[in-house]
Structures are given as C-alpha cells and as structure tokens.
Amino acid sequence: MIVFFYNVLLSATLLVSLPWWLWRMATANKYREGLLERLGCVPRRLSNGGLSNGEVRVIWLHAVSVGEVLAVTRLVAEMDAVFPTYRLVISTTTRTGQTVARERFGAARVFYCPLDLPWAVWAYLAALRPAMLVLAETEFWPNLLSGCFRRGIPVLVANGRISDRSWPRYWRLRSVWRPFLSRLSRVLAQTGLDAERLLALGCERVTVSGNLKFDVRVSQPARATALLGALRGPLQLLVAGSTLEGEEALLLEAWPAVCGMPAESPAPLAMVIAPRHPERFPAVAALLAQSGHPWRRVSALGREPLRAGELLLLDSIGELASLYSLAAVAFVGGSLVNGGGHNPLEPAQFAVPVVMGPHFANFRAIVEAMRAADAIEIVKPEALERQLAGLLRDSGRAAALGQRGRAVFAAQTGATARTVAAIGELLGESGR
Secondary structure (H helix, E strand, C coil), rough: CCCHHHHHHHHHHHHHHHHHHHHHHHHHHHHHCHHHHHHHCCCCHHHHHHHHHCCEHHHHEECCCCCHHHHCCCHHHHHHHHCCCCCEEEEECCCHHHHHHHHHHCCEEEEEECCCCCHHHHHHHHHHHHCCCEEEECCCCCHHHHHHHHHHHCCEEECCCCCCHHHHHHHHHHHHHEEEHHCCEEEEEEEEHHHHHHHCCCCEEEHHHHHCHHHHCCCCHHHHHHHHHHHHCCCCCEEEEEEEEEEEEHHHHHHHHHCCCCCCCCCCEEEEEEECCHHHHHHHHHHHHHHCCEEHHHHHCCCCCCCCCCECCCCCCCHHHHHHHHHEEEEEECCCCCCCCCHHCCCCCCCCEECCCCCCCCHHHHHHHHHHHHCCCCCHHHHHHHHHHHHHHHHHHHHHHHHHHHHHHHHHHHHHHHHHHHHHHHHHHHHC
C-alpha cells in the first residue's frame, strides 16, 4: 500500500515538474546523458557474456556518485577476486560518478541506475536477474527495494550511514521507511552511531563493519600527479581539494600571506585548487583570472616548470586522491562553508598534514578519530591564513601531524574484508 501511494505521488510530481525537466534537458547535457538507461532501456553491453540468458550470475552494486564510487573501489576489486563465478555490474546516479566508475571498473559493466519508476526498475531486474543487490551507503528507493523483495533478491547495505543532515528527515518518515528497511538482508554500518540510527529506523540485521574509505589505496599515480611531479621542481604544493563556492575566494584572500607576497621572491610554493563539482570549473577559472596571480589549468600544462606563487586549477575528475601525494599541506574543502566536508583520509594516507574548516558533518566519525589522535587541524575561516602558513613553514610540526594522520588511516582498516565476508554469507544463504 505504501508503494502504491508513493507511485501515485511520484507520478503526480513528475507530471507537474515535466516542463522544468524538459527545459533542463534542452539546456544542460548532464540531464540528457543516460536518459534512456534511466528510463529502463537496459544497455546492450550488460548482455555480453550470456548475462541476459542466465548463464552468468550477477551481483548489482549501486554507488550514487564520485564519493561512493571511490569508497567501493577496493571492494569491487576484492569481489572480483573472491567471487569469480559472478559478474559484478555497477550503477551510478550522477554523470561524474559514471565517468569515474567507467574509468576504474571498465565501461562494459557500468550503467546509469534506473529512476525509481516501476517499469524502469522492473526492466533492469528482469534483465539482470541479480543474485544480490549491494547498496553503497544509504541509497534507499521504494520501487527498487520492493522489486528485490518480491523476487527474493537479498539486499545488503555496505558502508551504511545516516548523516547529521539527513537524520531528521529519515526520523520524521520512520513509519514510512520501516516496512522497507526491516526487510533488508544485512546492513553494515560505518560507526556505532550509524548503527543506532539505522536500528531506530527499522533495520533489523545491523552490524558495525567500519568505513570502506579507510581501505582505499591509490594504486598508481594519476596523469595530473605525474605531470605536476615533473614540473614542480623545488616548489612545495598546497593542495586545496573538493572546494565549494566561497572557499576559493577565502583561499585566494589568504594566498599572498601564505606564500610570502608581496615580496620580490615569494616562498617556493604553488597552490592547486580542485573544485568539488566539474560544472564549477569555468567559474573558478574566472575567479583565478581575476585574482591577479599567475595561474594555469592543469589540463593545459605544457613543459614550462611551475613558478613560485602560481595557482593551478585541477580541471579533471578522479585525479585528486592521487594528487594529494604531492602535497606539503592539504586543505580539504566543503568545510569552510556549510557543505558537510569531504574525506580527510585521501591526503592522510600519504602522511600529508590535513587542514579542514569547522563543517564536517558528512565525515564526522573520521574527523573525530583524527582529532582524538591530534592528526588534523580544524580552523575557522579567519584563521585559515595563519594555520596554512604555520604548517608550511614548520616542517617538523607538519611531518608529525601527517604521520599521526597516516596512523589513524592504517588503524581503521578492515571494512572491506568484513563486507566481502557478509556478501559471501548471503550468497550462500540465498542458494544462488
């Protein structure tokens, strides 16, 4: 009954908003890309290898966007190795997530997740006939879940979490979610707090497995990393990653003091700015052009070495995690403005000292673990200049902070192995 009313409300909403969606599709390519797949047209590439006639058993893993794709990178590799008789296919919701997933996992098994429309979901479940659905974090959709339940398909939630921001919304609708969440086969929560919240919402088979992001390792340098490594010479790099609107302006305001300008010889330092969202690359480029500082796009770098005081715009996706390996200090964005923060483990794995702003709700457990070990600097906007300059000029303090961060990263591993074990148990229980 809940699904019926959900579909009525969903249909009415789509009907009312149809003009807006048509306008967005006409004016922005990201709304057109993958549209047929989202509406239930199963791509032919998923039928390769006998998938469509049942000769190959399938595990469907869904990762919403770039963050989730990066988090499951090692999990995918482990599943490929541990379950060789299964074909793992991966869906994403966003275009950026799709791009990174295709690069990391191969385009032949990556597709856009169908919209939560009955016919679209049915088309994929009928074509894939998955032995299991694995949801990264908390991507709950009523039609997708109910479709799996009706077909007896186990559903496992990996790396499950309920953020501070989403918790009030889930709690208000707990009576709606309970019939779905109570039927999940297994829920692996990142932290004890996440487990408590998931249990309160109706999940019944919840265990704490840890965070998959602690297990992710950068296996090889990205193209941008190799290029900047060759061009930087004696310069140190300040890498500002996953920045949101407003943060670039704060970084540019602090930059003259951080690198010792105005002076005839600025400190041997350059800064890389990596916006979180690719659609903001042009706006950030315009901001850098207006700053009066020398700057270049990383995608347009030739053979000219980097210069002291230069600004570099990382205008690509999927390369930031590797690029942190070159940083003398890393600023992790989404944290000076109220954006929930981003993952400080990406630079911490390289023993790079990490600076974040006070807004880190989306990564609270990770940040608190690092704070408890004195392995991260949390700063307010007005203290950004002082903290960055202090770490860059005190190499001993910066190195100690970075080593403590790497120790936290290393101590929290193991979530991937626990997740693979849970998947194996469910596959055995399902008899598939």
